[in-house]
Structure formats: structure tokens, C-alpha cells
Amino acid sequence: MGQGVIALRWTLRIITYAVFAIMVLTLAIIVVSGLPHFFRPGFFTEWPRRAMSEGGIFPMLIGSLMLMALVFEVSIPVGLIGTIFLSEIAPRKLSMVLQSLAATMNSVPSIVYGVFGLSFFCVRLSMGTSLISASLTLSTMSIPFFMNSAVEFLRAVPKELREGVIALGASKLQATLMVLRASRNGVLTSLILTLGRAFSETAPILVTGAVFYTTKLPVRLTDPVMTLPTSIYAIVMNLGEESQWMAKGMASLMVLITIGVYFLVQLMRRNQRE
Amino acid sequence: MKKVFLLVLVFTALVVYGQTLVIKGSNTVYPIAQLWVEEFQKMYPNLTVTLEGAGSTTGIKALFNETTDIANSSRFLKPSEIEEMHKAGRYFVPILVAYDALSVIVHPSLPIDDISIETLKKIYTGEITEWNQVDPKLPKRTIVVYSRNTASGTFETWVEKVLHGAKLSPRVQMLESSQAEIESVAKNPYAIAYTGMGYVTDKVKALKVNGVEPSVQNVIKGTYPISRPLFVFIDLSRFNNSWPMEGIVSDYLRFIVSPKGQSIVRQAGFVPAYGTGE
Amino acid sequence: MFVLFTSVAAVLVAAALFAIVFFIFSESLRAIREVGWGLFSPNWYPVWELEPEFGVRTMLLNSLILTVWTSVWVWIVGLAVALYLHKYARDREKQVVLRILEYVSGVPSVVFGLFGVLILGDLFLRAGAWTAQNFLNASIVLTILTLPFMTSLTFQSIEKVPSHIVDGAVALGAKDIHVLLVELKYAAPGIVNAMLGVFNRIFGETMIVLMVAGGANVLVRSFFDPIRPLTATLGSEIGEVAVGSLHYSALFFIALLVLSGCLILNVLTNVICRRLERWVKG
DSSP states (O other), rough: TTHHHHHHHHHHHHHHHHHHHHHHHHHHHHHHEEEEHHTTTTTTOOOTTTTTTTOOOOOHHHHHHHHHHHHHHHHHHHHHHHHHHHIIIOOOOHHHHHHHHHHHHHHHHHHHHHHIIIIIIIIIIIISSSSHHHHHHHHHHHHHHHHHHHHHHHHHSHHHHHHHHHHTTTTHHHHHHHHHHHHHHHHHHHHHHHHHHHHOHHHHHHHHBBEEEEEEOOOSSSSSOOOOOHHHHHHHHHHOOHHHHHHHHHHHHHHHHHHHHHHHHHHHHHHHHO | OHHHHHHHHHHHOOOOOEEEEEEEEEETHHHHHHEEEHHHHHHHOOOOEEEOOOOOOHHHHHHHHTTTTTTEESSSSOHHHHHHHHTTOEEEEEEEEEEEEEEEEOOOTTTTTTEEEHHHHHHTTTOOOOOOHTTTOSOOOOOOEEEEEETEEEEEEEHHTTTTOOOOTTTSESSHHHHHHHHHHOOOTTTTEEGGGGGGOOOSEOOTTTBBBHHHHHHHTTOOOOOEEEEEEGGGGGGTSSSSOOHHHHHHHHHHHHHHHHHHHHHHTTSSOOOOOO | OOOHHHHHHHHHHHHHHHHHHHHHHHHHHHHHHHHGGGGGSOOOEEOOSOOOOEHHHHHHHHHHHHHHHHHHHHHHHHHHHHIIIIIIOOOHHHHHHHHHHHHHHHHHHHHHHHHHHIIIIHHHTTTTTSSOOOOHOOOOOHHHHHHHHHHHHHHHHTTTTOHHHHHHHHHHHHHHHHHHHHHHHHHHHHHHHHHHHHHHHHHHHHHHHHHHSOOOOOOOTTOOOOOOHHHHHHHHHHHHHHHSSSSHHHHHHHHHHHHHHHHHHHHHHHHHHHHHHHHHHH
């Protein structure tokens, strides 16, 4: 007792505080370096001009939103149904196998999804560099992620609820709907996290759907799209000093949105506990 | 939730009756193309244009894959590409649009003004690694060598004209764009890189090669040893194997060689191929 | 009917994983056949007409070195923070730190890449590094990226240790440090899971290394050397290659390597954690 433990405590404390400081500092630097640009007139409403050294990020915002909307349309229904199968319907052994498959898919690096998406959706299915390729690729990534996250919440619903409802004469379908309702907070959390991830991913859409510069918003599924993360990459790697402000502004925006999303999720978690 | 669904449905249901012109290819030509597109867009407001500048090789591949209408290129077709083109029954034709000098750039503070092709080759193949080996008056510091990446026509030209086919030393750092090269050299006093002349600004210093300056006059005279033509390629097999007399591609091509289009070449810092009428 | 419907969705998901593995493997077959053992040479010169080389050895080694080096730091620091939060932190401290870590965990990797290029890069140059994008830069950014994951998973594992174990040890008169060791033993499966997860994540990370690690294919010798890990080459060249060419196939071979690495790690994690759980339960 004594000296050794106190030294341990102080070492751990210093490390923790240092880590905390670095994290806060990093977030702060990114947000602050881009925040002033929000107040440039037209930052949110104009198109980029002059090699992105002037103008705004309007098309990137729309592109990201459209991509997210499409991913939402594809992956949430499929993911939800898959989760229901995992939790409610499949026999235990099958469900464990499927769940570990989903967990494995979760750990596959995003660039592998991008490469797969490129060769499968863009080339084999001839969808080209387009919104549909990118959203399908992202959906392939997002479905396992959603399932992994949501299945825990469905499983957490006590068995008694299901048994009780069935004893009262409900069909399997109705019982499942009840379970969904009971776990809806958790499912919603999973949904938000999944969309948040889709919003932030870069590598898969860089090679399947995003372009560096286009003059019109994507209006057909086969159009390519400009998104926030891919444009940040493009500006940092391809353009000069005069354009970096736009990348910083977008980065700042993305961090703020991320913080907002997680703040929301944390609130929901606290509500759920009470 | 329903609102989002509806919004997306509206988006995806909107089919705008307009055409799309897809342009891909050279990063060197990119700044010219960007200005061309902006001007061209004003003439054809209903048109959608997408522009990418990842590298000449990507543009030519895209022409093969039929994923682009126009390929910008800072080099001519490779023999393997010509062979492939014949086998696939295509008919790529080049339209000369400008001339470029591959400028060798260093930091303005480095006390060197002239360099020979031999020395450049030695630096890029790794035979020479420190500045004092180039010139004993220079500091004994590692040369930080930058190059464009393998998708680039600029890179191919460099390999052909300076390296004579030799392999790049693994210590050479590959960058994704010409602008990235400018930025890297501007920040590092011991860096060296090469870019199209249109990218050179006061942030860097362009060296003379074999005593010749990379100026517009020297390119026109043909005395600068690393100059090259810049092209735009189209696939005639999509137009009945003859020159497209009408349509959006035809209009675009007519625009870029017109005096107005050529003055844009000059504006971007390159040498116009056809004169600007001024 | 309902059952059938839902099972289709699940089957799709299972099929997807197999489809991915199959696809990547089949597209890389050409390179495996034509280049053979040359794939493991140290030189990567894919576009030279005369004698192209498709060796991934240097890139693979660089990927591994970067991953191992960064992982070790993340393991140590992550464990330290998790321990502190579990044992010594007051409730409010816990809340605040965990929240910030969660925010950081959601930040897109491209934003960290920007941070590394624009902000850290300048610092490196001022510190005298000969190139702004280098091994150390990538390592630092990767640490920031993965630390939240390591810390929160480790923290949860330690917290989940059943209290009767801890109380039992204290009741038996164990010293503080021994109680800690008991807790760690019980949390071991979770901690090892986190550690291998970090390794996996770093090995597969693309955007950050693409932007920040530099672009030179040299075997790293100093912290300030630029390197080109497998994922960076993949991310950089896949968008620019002719479909069906040897270069294309070689890139798929790289994808195969990355995918295999990740899958093997997954299996390893499962096996090790299950063994640990059995050892822990006695």
C-alpha cells in the first residue's frame, strides 16, 4: 500500500488528463479553424467557384443529404428486417452464426467495401460512377452495422413480454411489432448512429460515386455526386492555399454535426435509463 | 421519417431534360478545363458538365470504358493503348489545345538556378540524394523529391523525357496533384518537383533546364527540352467514325480552339496552340 | 410467411460477405497467376511499360510496422485511461471524459486527415522533419482516431467485472494492486477484444494514411520517413486503373491481403477471447 498506489494513481490521472486535453484541443482546433467561414455570405447557399477558392458548399450539402437519404431508404428496412430475424425468429444457433457474420462484416475496412462496390456495382452491374453505386456500397456497409447495434436492443426486451402477448392469442407478427415498440428507443439510436457513419464515410464513395466537380445537382440516380467528406479530401489533396478555407469550413461543419448527433444519442440513452 | 422519404422521391423523380457532358483526365489540363467549363456553361445554361482531373491515364481509361465524353491528356496515347484501341474497334483522335513546359520547381530560397537533364535523372532515380552532390556550394541536405502519381500524363512525360524509362527511386514521394507539388515545395526548402508551367506561382522557383528557361517563347521556339503538347481526346467511333458536326461535344470542341477558348489557355498560364487573335 | 420474408433479408446479409470475399479473390486471380511470387517483391512499379513490377512487400511491411507501433501506444494509453476512469475518477470526471471520447469517435477520418495535413504537417516542418507527411504524423492521427474505441471498450469490460469477485478479493485481505489484477483478469477477454479490434482498425484505415503518411514506398527507417501502406496504395490507385488490366488485378490482390488480414484477425480474436473466458471462469 502507500507509495506505489499513489504513484499509480497520479500517473493514470496525468495520462487521462493529457488525453482529455489532446482530444478537446484537436476538436477545438478543427472547429475553430473552420467556424469563421460559416459567416461568409453564401457559404451554405452558393456553389464553389474558381477552383473552390470562392463561393460555398451548397452542392456538397445536398449531395451528402441525398446520399444519406438513399442509404436510409435501402439499409434501414433491410437492416430492420434482418435484425428481427436475428432476434425473434431464427433458432439460437443460426442466429449466433448470422450475428457473428454481421460482426465480421462490421470489421472489414471501408476501402475493401469501396473496391468491391467499384467492381461489382460500377463495373459488373454497369452502374458507373453514380449516386446509386455509392449508396448501394454504403448500404452494404451500413446494414451489418445497424444489425449489430439494434439486435442488442431487441434482445433486451424481456421474454415475458413476448410470451405474454402470444398467450393472449397474438400472431408472431403482432408479437414482433410489440417488441419493436418496446425497444424503439434503442432502435432509433442505432438508426441515428448508422446514418451518422454513412454521413462520414469517405473511402467507399470516393471510388464509386463522388466526383471532384460537377455543375449540376444529381437529379438522376445515375448522376455522380459531390459530398462533404469527398470534397474535403479533394480540396486538401488537390488544391492550393486559397481553397483550404472551404475544406476547413466543411470539416468544422462535419465535426459540429457529429457532436450534435452524439449529444442527441446521449440524451436518448439517459431518457431510456429513466 | 415520411418527409425524408418524400423529399428523396421528389429528388429522384425529377428528370431534367438536359444533357450531360462528362470530362475526365489530365490534372495539368484541369485548371484550363475548369475555366473552359465555366465559360461554356454560360453559353449553354441547360447543360450539366462534370469535370475530373485525376490524371491523363484515367481520362483515357474512361474513354475506353465509355464513362467519359472527353478525355483531357497531357500526353499522347501509349503504344499499348493504341493497340487496345484497334482491338476494341475504337477511334481516338487527339485535338491539340495547348503547349506546356514541364517546369522543375524548387523553393525560392535554394541557391540554384539551372539544372541539367542528367542531374535530374540522377536525382529521381536515387543516384544523387543530397543537394551538395548536385553542386558543392549547396547545403548537405537530403533532397526531398516529389513526383506526380502513376495516373498522371505529366508523370509519363517525365519518365519518357527525363528518366528515359528508368525506374523512380522508392524514396520519391508520389503526390495526387500538381497543386500538391507546388504546396509541398513552397513549404520545404530542400524539395524538388515538376509541374505543368501553368501551375507555377511566386511561391516556388522554376529552374532553367540545360540553360533554357521554361518560358512561353522558349516553348514556341522549341528550345526548352521538356515541353510537350496538351491534348483533348474524343472517340470518333461514337460519331460514325467521322468528325462530329453537331451536338454538345462538337460545340465544346469548337469552343476550346476558338480565340476565346485559347485566351483561356493563356489565362491559365499555358501556351495557346492556335493563337488568341490579340 | 412473415418468417420467410425476414429470413430473406438475413440470407442477403450472409450472402454479401461471401460475395465480397469471392469477388475480391476472383479479380485478383489474374495477378496471382501472372505475377506469382513477384507479388512479394519489394518494388511496386505498376505502370512501367517495359518491366512493370507488382511487389507488395515494402507496403505490407510498412502497414504492419505502422499498425504495431501505433497499436501498442493505443493499448497502453487506452488501458491507463480506462483504469483511471474505473478506479479513481469521480462520477463527473467519468461522464465528461467518456462523452468527449464518444464525440471524437464519431469524427470522420477524413477530417482527421485534414488535421494531420494542414495542422500537424506544419508543426512537423517547423520541428525540422524533412517531410510534413510521414510515419509519425500518421501514427499520431491514428492514435487519436482509435483511442476512444480502446478506452471505452476496456472501461466497459472492467466495469462489467461482477462485484462479488472484487468484494471477495478485498474480503480476503488482498492488497489494492492484487484486487486490480483480479479485475483485469476477469476483464481480460473484453480487453483483448478491444486490443485486437484496434489493431484491425488501424491496419484497415485508408483515408488517414492516404492523406498523411506521405507517398514514398520506402521501408521506414526513421519516424520522419514517408511511407505508403497497403491501404493508401489501394485507395489512391483503384480509381485510376483500367478495369481488367494486370494493374487492376494486382490492386485486388492488395485488397485480398487487407481483407484476409482482417478476417484472420477476427477469427483469432474469437478464438483467443473464448479461451480467455474459459480460463477466467476457471
